[in-house]
Amino acid sequence: MRMRTLVSTVGVAALALTAAACGKSEPSAGGSGGGNASDSCGQLHKFTTASGVDVAGSPTFTKIKSAGKLTVGVKADQPNLGYKDASGKRCGFDIEVARMVSAGLGLDPDKVEYKEIPSANRETAIAGGEIDYYVGTYSITDKRKKQVSFAGPYFIAGQDLLVRKDDTSMDAGKTALKGKKVCSATGSTPIQRVKDEQLTEPSNISEFKTYSECVSQLLDKKVDTVTTDDAILKGYAATAPDQLRVVGKPFSVEKYGIGLPLADKALRDKVNSVLAAGEADGTWKAIYDETLGKSGSDSTPPPLEKY
Amino acid sequence: MLSVLTDNWKLFVDGFWTTIRLFLVAGVFSLVLGTALAGFRVSPVPALRGFGTGYVNILRNTPLTLVFAFLVFGAPKMQIELPSYFWSAVTALTIYTSAFICEVVRSGINTVAPGQSEAARAVGMTFLQVLRIVVLPQAFRAIVPPLTSVLIALLKNTTIAAGFSVAEAGAIPAVMAERGENQVLTLVWITIGFLIAIIPLVLLQRWAERRTAVA
Numbered sequence: 261m262r263m264r265t266l267v268s269t270v271g272v273a274a275l276a277l278t279a280a281a282c283g284k285s286e287p288s289a290g291g292s293g294g295g296n297a298s299d300s301c302g303q304l305h306k307f308t309t310a311s312g313v314d315v316a317g318s319p320t321f322t323k324i325k326s327a328g329k330l331t332v333g334v335k336a337d338q339p340n341l342g343y344k345d346a347s348g349k350r351c352g353f354d355i356e357v358a359r360m361v362s363a364g365l366g367l368d369p370d371k372v373e374y375k376e377i378p379s380a381n382r383e384t385a386i387a388g389g390e391i392d393y394y395v396g397t398y399s400i401t402d403k404r405k406k407q408v409s410f411a412g413p414y415f416i417a418g419q420d421l422l423v424r425k426d427d428t429s430m431d432a433g434k435t436a437l438k439g440k441k442v443c444s445a446t447g448s449t450p451i452q453r454v455k456d457e458q459l460t461e462p463s464n465i466s467e468f469k470t471y472s473e474c475v476s477q478l479l480d481k482k483v484d485t486v487t488t489d490d491a492i493l494k495g496y497a498a499t500a501p502d503q504l505r506v507v508g509k510p511f512s513v514e515k516y517g518i519g520l521p522l523a524d525k526a527l528r529d530k531v532n533s534v535l536a537a538g539e540a541d542g543t544w545k546a547i548y549d550e551t552l553g554k555s556g557s558d559s560t561p562p563p564l565e566k567y
Numbered sequence: 568m569l570s571v572l573t574d575n576w577k578l579f580v581d582g583f584w585t586t587i588r589l590f591l592v593a594g595v596f597s598l599v600l601g602t603a604l605a606g607f608r609v610s611p612v613p614a615l616r617g618f619g620t621g622y623v624n625i626l627r628n629t630p631l632t633l634v635f636a637f638l639v640f641g642a643p644k645m646q647i648e649l650p651s652y653f654w655s656a657v658t659a660l661t662i663y664t665s666a667f668i669c670e671v672v673r674s675g676i677n678t679v680a681p682g683q684s685e686a687a688r689a690v691g692m693t694f695l696q697v698l699r700i701v702v703l704p705q706a707f708r709a710i711v712p713p714l715t716s717v718l719i720a721l722l723k724n725t726t727i728a729a730g731f732s733v734a735e736a737g738a739i740p741a742v743m744a745e746r747g748e749n750q751v752l753t754l755v756w757i758t759i760g761f762l763i764a765i766i767p768l769v770l771l772q773r774w775a776e777r778r779t780a781v782a
Contacts, residue, residue, distance in 0.1 A: 380744040384751070403747030446729060447741030466652060466732040473640070480643040 301343065301351035304370075305547050307359060313366030318526035320392055321365070330367050332358045333377040333385055333394035333519070337472045339495035340551050342396045350374055353491075354516075356547035357414050357535075358395040361518065364534030378469070379448060383407045386519050393531070394519035397489060399449060400565070409524065410517030411531035414544070416562045418510025419450050420490035422497060424478065425505050430485055433509030434459050441466065443474035443483040450488045453512065471496070479503060489514050491552060498554065515562065532564055539564075571743075571752040578742055583760050585735040589653070589725040590764075593660035594718055600661060601668025606698055608673050619669065626666035631727055635659045639731045656728035664721045671713045675706030708779040715772040719765055736760060 315321040324330055334354060335342035342354040359369035377385045382398060385391050386408045397417070400410045421437075423430050430436040437459040444451035446467040454460060466483055468474050474486040475496050486493065490510050497504045518535075520528050538544045539561040548559055572579060607619030626634070638655045642648070649655045679702050687701040707714075726737030736757055743753040 380741040381750070383744060383747075401747070406747060443732075445741075446732075446734075446738050447743070447745050449745050452742070452745060467734060467738065468732055469730045476640055477643075480640075482643055 300345045300347065301349040304351060304359065305356050305543075305550060307363035307369050307543070309363045309368055310366045313364075313530075315365070315526050315530045318524050318530070320389075320521055320524045320527050321530070323389070324365070324367070324392055329371055329373055330362050330365070330393075331373045331375055331391045332362070333382065333391035333396060334358060334374050335396040336376045337470050338397065338492050339499050340554065341491060341495050343495075344376075351551070352495075353415070353548060353551040354395045354397065356551060357518070358393075360538050360543060360547065361393070361395070361531055361534050364537065365530065379445060382519060386521055389521070393527075397492060397514075398517055398519050399489075399514040400517040401449075404519075405567075407522060408519045409522050409528050410565075411520060411528045412517035412535060412564060413515035413562050414518065414535055415491065415516040415559070417489035417491040417514045417516060419453065419487060419512040419514065420493055420510045421507040422475070422478065422486040422493040422504055423484070423507060424481075425503055427484065430507055431509075433507060434511045437485070440464060440485055441483040443468065443477055443486050444488055445469065445471055445474070448488065449514075450512075454487060475504070491516075494552065515565075517565075529566075532566055536564055568752055568755075571748055572756050575739075575743065575746070575748065578739055579736075579756065579760065582734065582736040582739045583764070585653075585733060586722075586725050586737075587764065589656055589660065589728060589733065589735060590722045593657045593664065593725070594721055596657065596661040597664035597668050597721065600665035602672050602703070604665060604669035605672035605676060606695075608669065609676055609698075611694060623666045623669050626663055627670070629663070631659065631663050631724055632730070634663050635727055635731045652728075652732040656725075656731060656733045659731075660721060660724060660728075664717065664724070667717045667720070668714065671710050671717055672703075672706060674713070675708075675710035676702055678709040679705045711772055711775045711779065715768055719768055722764060722768070723761065 334350070336344040336350070338352065338354075341352040342350070343352045344350050355374075358374075359372060362369040362372050375385070375391050377391065377394065377396070382394055382396075383404065386394055393411075394408075398404075398410075400413055404410070419434075421430055421433070430440060434457075437454070438461075440460055441464045442451070442454055442460050443466045444454070446469055448467075451465065451467055454465065455462070466474070466477065468477070471486060471488060471492060474483065477483045478486050479500075486496075490506060490508075493506045497506050518531055520531065535544075544561045552559070604619050604622060607615040608623070610616060610619075635656070638649065638659050639652065642655075649658060683701055683705065684697050687697040692700065725735055728735055729737030729741070739757055740750060740753050744750060
């Protein structure tokens, strides 16, 4: 009979949660309280749309021109990077970079069509023409270069740890992870690094689809730390500064690039020149200050890799 | 094409082994709970019937991902602790699948002629005896194919656990994407893996159908 009581409790509770989950699934980044300011997107940067742009020999650009619009792959759950607020507005550094490139390609950045593509599907979406380019904490690696090409890097991040504010046991960085419960996105590079370098025991590793879910587990004390690029973690820490903080000992170098179709060298060169122009005229600095810069840490544009 | 599999052999073996374990544990629990629920739904006690009906209608209409989300994200906030993400997944799959098994078993019970249970009761059997000795054995004969379908669905539903920190077959594409392996070939191999996993179920169904054939 105990089973029956348990089952009925769970059944009713599941129903209750269903209703609750539907209500607040969008701005879940804030977890249990804390962030208000960054839960909704403010004004976006104003770009001047270039005119008379032509990218000779780029099949993607021809497609964009005939469709009259750009489709850009982004993330939607990374505050101050790639974020979609409760009203459906998008903002963050990655979004601004996507808009800057759009303006540079001669298309109105306010008319960019966004598609949320999870990390695991990025290569497929780019190769299959589902999106024209991808801007979403996409690290340039040699393996990925075989499937897609990259413009950039437009930002350099490093793997770091997000912990509960009062927890100082991991302040030494990655060497302090032994015996700690570590969470990251399923199959992601940061969690594979934790596994490869055996920073903690395999049974202590949890993997969820999104970092928001890891942050929720962190706030519920089901895990001790969330690890991924510091840029992403700072965004979360900013939404709940009373409960969370970033340790600040990065232990990798992640160069964020714009993912483009592999064969389209012409478009990559064009996007690189748009990025270079943005870095030179101060636009890069301006959009950084309006987004990630709000966390208080400064940054400078990295040199482009024109491979 | 083969190198996609052989280069990542350990990932595939670990993933599918977790899938099989999830399936077997949740499958056994679901059969037990589902049959018990079917018993509730045909029992002479109105409260049990009401509970069975409520359970089936709620769980059958709740998306499985929400059942998972409740157990993994909601339950901790309500001080309900499950030992690990694996057991959260087993629990979610069990309470979901048993609603479907309940209905399959109940439809089987309806195929048993009313005279059978009336006769059994006439010779003095209790409700549970009637169910266990007379009705359920005949019911199960009628439900072998639909029950197999529910179990095959359970096997595929285990992939949802990938989103809730259980590294089974459904988690393989994410790792392969980060390793820079071909996504389409990865999916082809996962499909082949599931086809292989389903073969024993199909054979079991054939065997059960032959054994219980009336004529």
